[in-house]
Amino acid sequence: GENVEQHPSTLSVQEGDSAVIKCTYSDSASNYFPWYKQELGKRPQLIIDIRSNVGEKKDQRIAVTLNKTAKHFSLHITETQPEDSAVYFCAASRKAAGNKLTFGGGTRVLVKP
Amino acid sequence: KAGVTQTPRYLIKTRGQQVTLSCSPISGHRSVSWYQQTPGQGLQFLFEYFSETQRNKGNFPGRFSGRQFSNSRSEMNVSTLELGDSALYLCASSLVDRGLGTEAFFGQGTRLTVV
Numbered sequence: 352g353e354n355v356e357q358h359p360s361t362l363s364v365q366e367g368d369s370a371v372i373k374c375t376y377s378d379s380a381s382n383y384f385p386w387y388k389q390e391l392g393k394r395p396q397l398i399i400d401i402r403s404n405v406g407e408k409k410d411q412r413i414a415v416t417l418n419k420t421a422k423h424f425s426l427h428i429t430e431t432q433p434e435d436s437a438v439y440f441c442a443a444s445r446k447a448a449g450n451k452l453t454f455g456g457g458t459r460v461l462v463k464p
Numbered sequence: 465k466a467g468v469t470q471t472p473r474y475l476i477k478t479r480g481q482q483v484t485l486s487c488s489p490i491s492g493h494r495s496v497s498w499y500q501q502t503p504g505q506g507l508q509f510l511f512e513y514f515s516e517t518q519r520n521k522g523n524f525p526g527r528f529s530g531r532q533f534s535n536s537r538s539e540m541n542v543s544t545l546e547l548g549d550s551a552l553y554l555c556a557s558s559l560v561d562r563g564l565g566t567e568a569f570f571g572q573g574t575r576l577t578v579v
Contacts, residue, residue, distance in 0.1 A: 352523075366481070382564065382565060383564065383565020383566075384565075385567065385568070387570075393572070394468075394554070394570040394571060394572050395507075395554070395570045395575060396570070397567050397568070397569075400565065400567065402564055402565055405485055440506075440507060442507075444565055446564075449495065449514065449519045449520050450495045450513050450514075450520075450556075450558045450566065450568060451497065451509050451510055451512055451520045451522075452497070452499075452507075452509065452556075452568060453509065454499075454506055454507040454508075454509075456506045457506055458490070458505075461487055
């Protein structure tokens with residue numbers, strides 16, 4: 352089955368710096384790659400997603416890139432702010448698997464003021 | 465529009481007991497998925513229901529089961545509870561997937577503690 356690996360597991364950055372989280376996936380049939388942010392004690396919430404027909408997507412300070420050949424995708428957060436501190440999860444799904452998401456292990460991001 | 469609602473929020477059960485968790489999806493969402501979240505294993509897919517049918521199943525023992533009702537509300541049941549079943553159980557609802565992926569909206573979760 353699908354396997355998603357996420358690195359790093361923890362990331363500490365200074366406020367205003369950029370943060371990058373990388374994920375690799377194993378199933379070449381995967382075609383949907385969402386990123387979720389989970390603050391302490393709260394539910395995971397989608398922050399950005401990308402589909403396999405697109406190589407890059409941006410939404411204000413957040414961007415995601417996808418390399419289908421290498422089977423990896425990355426989340427980029429620019430101008431980090433303290434409210435960006437949270438656990439971030441990448442995930443992948445494939446067309447034939449309905450809405451099943453396979454998640455990476457998560458990255459705990461700490462933005463130091 | 466109301467979000468995904470899970471009840472109860474917290475549960476404490478004894479080993480060997482069984483438990484039923486409930487999830488009410490966003491109105492109009494017909495797909496409901498369940499995930500187990502633990503510090504060691506992260507977020508793991510349990511199963512997905514669509515139109516009252518189980519469409520996908522993860523790698524969990526048969527003690528974990530679920531169902532979906534005609535109004536799309538879903539329940540999951542865990543029988544013969546083990547200490548290792550202690551986790552946050554998250555439900556997510558989605559619109560019909562047309563093969564290009566669709567956003568999953570998560571509930572607040574049910575925190576199950578098995579003692």
